[in-house]
Amino acid sequence: MNRKGLVAAALVVPPAACAALALARASFDNANAALVLAVVIVGVAAFGYRPAGLLAAASSAVWFDFFLTVPYHRLTINSRDDVETTILLVLIGVAVSELAIWGRRQQARASRHRGYLDGVLATSQAVAAGGSTQELIDQVSAQLTVVLRLDGARFVAGDNRTTAPRLNPDGTVTRGGRVLKVERDGLPTNAEIELPVQHAGRTRGRFLLTAATHISYPDLQQRQVAAALAGQLAHALAPQPH
Known part of the structure; x- marks a missing residue:
């Protein structure tokens, strides 16, 4: 997925997921809803584009507050547990984004070094020829x-x-x-x-x-x-x- 698509997903998917969860919020607690949003955040952040990962985390936190915490449909949280959950969602986005970026850098570095060694091998073959x-x-x-x-x-x-x-x-x-x-x-x-x-x-x-x-x-x-x-x-x- 390109960067524009990731940003769009970070903006659109969290509110859609929260709105869907709000339809059945009486049947499960907010901890389970947070797990669903964590999956959404990880799905966006895993691509290694930091702005999209952070945006997905912030968007999830805002819409979690709006749809799933009392008082509903207001950006206000009365429960300490919900405050902690909201903060945790943001931290998940930051952590996964940084891990994904680190992993991609390591992969790119390994690929470059493989190319360098291939160059030495190609030169050796040219000398032998x-x-x-x-x-x-x-x-x-x-x-x-x-x-x-x-x-x-x-x-x-x-x-x-x-x-x-x-x-x-x-x-x-x-x-x-x-x-x-x-x-x-x-x-x-x-x-x-x-x-x-x-x-x-x-x-x-x-x-x-x-x-x-x-x-x-x-x-x-x-x-x-x-x-x-x-x-x-x-x-x-x-x-x-x-």
Whole structure:
């Protein structure tokens, strides 16, 4: 369901449910009615769209008060138990919304990491197949921009060391010997970042990574995947024994 549909459901379903429950309110207590509304709230909040979940909770609380608490058809509650039930409905909406959002974020993160590992595997297969070096460089460059969320990545051959910030094989980023806090501050945007392409202790070249138009915050695993991609390219560039 799209976001507009979720908002519409959050506005329409709670009053409809409360009106239906009000027709038979003499045959059950408000605790059971609250359970029905809790199901409605969970159904909306489980989609992980926070505004809709909160709106469903607030709407349920308001219409529960209007239709099912004494005095009826007024936004007034005289019973302490009904007050507690109304507050509980709101808390359920908040809790379920946050849990659903967290779950979706974890799912998206796992999916991204699976994609990163698939990229490393694809590069390994390209190296094993012995394809064109330039094609392999282009493939790794494209994957680096995705994994690290960069503006671009270009390969420069040779072993000349620069003073640029450096992405190391262990995933740390250093500048002038100082480790940068990438998770907090992001990758540097005022200079290209050097990613060495090394094999057997020798530097075969380096990627110069650019993140100039936005701040990127790749986590440690993403940075280690980037280093692994560079390592795959280094293996392909190393002289092969005859």
